[in-house]
Amino acid sequence: MSTHGASLIDVARAAGVSTATAGRALGGYGQVSDRTRERVLAAAAELGYRTNGLARSMVTGSTQTIGVVVTDVANPFFATALRGITDVTSPAGFEVLLANTGGTREAEQRAVTVMSEKRVDGMIVAAAQPGDGAHLKHAMDVGVPVVLLDRQVTGVPDADTITIDNEHAAAEAVAHLLELGHRRIGVITEAGDQLARVRSGSRRRGLFPSAVRLRGYVRALQAAGIEIDERLVAPARYERESAYDAMTSLLDSAVPPTAVLCTDNVLASGAYRAAQDRGLSMPADLSLVGFDDEPWTTLVRPELTIVEQPTYDLGARAGRQLLDRLAGSANRSPQHVQLKAKLVVRESTARYPASPQEDLAREERK
Amino acid sequence: MSTHGASLIDVARAAGVSTATAGRALGGYGQVSDRTRERVLAAAAELGYRTNGLARSMVTGSTQTIGVVVTDVANPFFATALRGITDVTSPAGFEVLLANTGGTREAEQRAVTVMSEKRVDGMIVAAAQPGDGAHLKHAMDVGVPVVLLDRQVTGVPDADTITIDNEHAAAEAVAHLLELGHRRIGVITEAGDQLARVRSGSRRRGLFPSAVRLRGYVRALQAAGIEIDERLVAPARYERESAYDAMTSLLDSAVPPTAVLCTDNVLASGAYRAAQDRGLSMPADLSLVGFDDEPWTTLVRPELTIVEQPTYDLGARAGRQLLDRLAGSANRSPQHVQLKAKLVVRESTARYPASPQEDLAREERK
DNA sequence: CTGAAAGCGCTTACAG
DNA sequence: CTGAAAGCGCTTACAG
CATH class of the missing domain: 3.40.50.2300 (Response regulator)
Incomplete structure (x- = not known):
């Protein structure tokens, strides 16, 4: 490949040394006298020499x-x-x-x-x-x-x-919602089809993050003595529109959730939008938790509570x-x-019911 | 590098052919009889042979x-x-x-x-x-x-x-604002220090996108017969916080802009936030244009008008x-x-003054 | 400190 | 269709 310029042979010849010596001077390995090194370096510069990494790698093995x-x-x-x-x-x-x-x-x-x-x-x-x-x-x-x-x-x-400890991450988010008083907690997940497998508790390997997060959701609810309601598990593809639809159907259900966990950032953006478009006021009407600290999560109002992955x-x-x-x-x-992931509580999650008074008002309206 | 498994020589030996023939069978070049090819392929599979791309590249030159x-x-x-x-x-x-x-x-x-x-x-x-x-x-x-x-x-x-035709992109955004009636149009830019150079109209090469966009801003205003007001050119680093400060100082000025162009997505997010925090209502109080169709731009309210880069x-x-x-x-x-970039008009830009009535109201308040 | 020679693992003319 | 030999451009023992 003469198009690629001078080879070590050319440099060696120009410097009046062997290729072994030229290689040592240029490559910084072995022993070379200062005088020789200078001559070789000068010749190399003159010829615009660049080491052929392919050849080097072949012999060094790296x-x-x-x-x-x-x-x-x-x-x-x-x-x-x-x-x-x-x-x-x-x-x-x-x-x-x-x-x-x-x-x-x-x-x-x-x-x-x-x-x-x-x-x-x-x-x-x-x-x-x-x-x-x-x-x-x-x-x-x-x-x-x-x-x-x-x-x-x-x-x-x-x-x-x-x-990332995804099971713990999701569980922590759910625990946060439970602590706020929520009992009907929905989840929008890419692993909707793996709910049965997740519940049966198979081993970690063979489960992707979305499924592991779903397991965290399941475990956290079980730990709180709450039975899993499959109607609250909304499957979605990794697309904003799909999450939008999932959120909509969740809200349309007979007994809608008071809080929703989205197991990744794209799903969260679709769900957020669906809640907005429906005119729901967050967090008063609905608490929402997302994943990942993307720029948008602090630009929207209310700012989104998230699980931040490192x-x-x-x-x-x-x-x-x-x-x-x-x-x-x-x-x-x-x-x-x-x-470990970290729960970052912001404005999209709140106590449920909001207050005793509101609870009462809600009852009276019925 | 015997750790890397069998070489062509090993395969050739196992198949009872020369390395040249083995290479032809494996590499899909030259002529080989079907019978030979099969034998070579079998031997290669048996030995778990993988071509050494380094050696190949060295001789093929690619x-x-x-x-x-x-x-x-x-x-x-x-x-x-x-x-x-x-x-x-x-x-x-x-x-x-x-x-x-x-x-x-x-x-x-x-x-x-x-x-x-x-x-x-x-x-x-x-x-x-x-x-x-x-x-x-x-x-x-x-x-x-x-x-x-x-x-x-x-x-x-x-x-x-x-x-990307950044000059045109920025100019189009400014033209949009001009058409809406804006006359005091600010810009938040990473190329604030290059304003003089941009105005003098040096050649393209040597100018980065941010500077070229600034030129688009300058040209569009000049074309409309509006003189450049340096107080409306707010420099910022490529950070949300820096843009936040730039927007704040823009709004603090004696005669604040009625519209602002942000020359990239990060700057836009900082500026958007600053406007929000100040309690400004967009687009009534301020029109804002950003760059790039990032997810957040349609999640915030109002949705952001942007220049979309391909x-x-x-x-x-x-x-x-x-x-x-x-x-x-x-x-x-x-x-x-x-x-070409594309202007996508959404909700963050509006006519100025909003309407004759409002104009009147504004006057009366004084 | 320096050099001659071998070798890394392929592909490519060149013969046959 | 197949093979012997050269060569890509380096580094590495091995001598001196």
Whole structure:
């Protein structure tokens, strides 16, 4: 590839030394006399030499590159986590090879294969599907450490995992509502179809965050001695419109909830809007809790009470974990880090019933 | 690197053929008989063989990787553009090597150097600084095509550029306000320090989007015969709090503006909040225009009138442009694509004065 | 401190 | 259709 300019041979020739010596001077390894180093550096500068990283990687066995696989970089959650990853790995001299799976397992498998072929030193993966991590297992088997981000996957028992304690996060939000006096608490969830599975209490792996949050909801209510009312569990897709509809149907039900938990940020925005459009006054008529501290949550009135995930940290920790593996703790047993989310009470949640008087007034109206 | 499993030699030996033949069978190039191919494929599967992309790239001269350099992946603008890039380049068989510069030229130079060393086939760069693109020029000189995204850079005359027509975008927003009757129109801008330069009308290159938008503001007012009042140009950093302060000082001035343009999404959120906190009723007391169609802009009341940038498209077009270069149009003259932004009128802008009656009432109150 | 030689794992002419 | 050999551009023992 002469188009890519001078090679080490050219530099060595120009400096009147062997390629071994030129390589040592340029690469900063081995011993070189100051005089020689200067001559080589001068020749390299003259020729505009840049090391061929491909050749170097082939012999050193390291590319100083890590693969990062997410379902959607445009999602603020992953974008922020990605920033956390690069902020940690970049100073350590690693570049990031990025892949977007769009949430399909096929795309993920392809991405993992390509990254393996490009010989990334390790991978951080936010999986598309909770089941069957055979492709990830395979990567680990050939010596590429993988760190699972945000999502547990079955079939990769040896991978490190960095997740958020979603069960606790959701449970805390529900506990907050219970404490305020709410008894009919609805939930808008992407995991509506997994309610039965969630209630039966299967193991963690194989459950994605939305399902784990739903479990937190279920557990918190059960702990308070409240029976789960399936009519209060509103399924929705990961779209504002879908959440809008879910909220609407929740409010249309015979005995509507007095409070609603939305298990992610997009769902919360749709639900918020539906409540607004219906002319409900929050928090007087309805308490609402969302996930993630997005800009809009403090711009709307009332400001939204949320569960704040340590998103940036999630990425940063994953990066650090991978760096640790790469730095030699290759055979240590898998690490499973769970970060805590934080309930941030703002204006969209309030006591129910609002006050004894109002309670009375409500009764009289009947 | 035996840790990385079987090599082509191992496969060839197992299949009883030469490495040349094994390579042809596996790589899908050259001629191989069906019988041989089957034997090779079987052996490869048996051994869990994966091509070493490093070795392949070294001989083919292509890594099927493009470098993408942005200032901040966590910024929704770049995250969305990045998604546009990957959606276009991934089906074409390219992976993305990502770098975050944090907005400093040094980090950008380092990123570009490393990407060159890793032999990316091309790069898409959202520059950290408008001036001195020597490092980018250098990349192009050694045969790595560069596409500039969103930001013009001096010193790289041969690079393709994909930008948004920011001057037009801002001018259109101002024209909308003028049409509504506003005459005192303020602007909150990151390019406050460049007002003089903007007014003198220097060339495009060397000006970043914020400055170009400020120019759009200036031009639109001038076209309407309105003199620029420097007290209406409020400088702010790219932070919500800073914009909040800028808006506050704008409203505190002796003759406050009746309408304000915010030249990006973060500034708009801070300004919106300041107006709210002051108890101003929008759009009756103040008209406000922002940039970018972020979720919050339709969640707040009133909904925000905005200039919508084709962010995803910006990335997609950049990806396509780079693909074109790579596909052979290497020597064609540089392309400069400018995408149009779109004014989306919602509820935060209204006629001024509101009506003759109100005008009268206003007068009487004095 | 320096150099000759081998080798990383592929693909590519060139013969046959 | 298949194979022997060269070569991509480095780094790494091994001698000296």
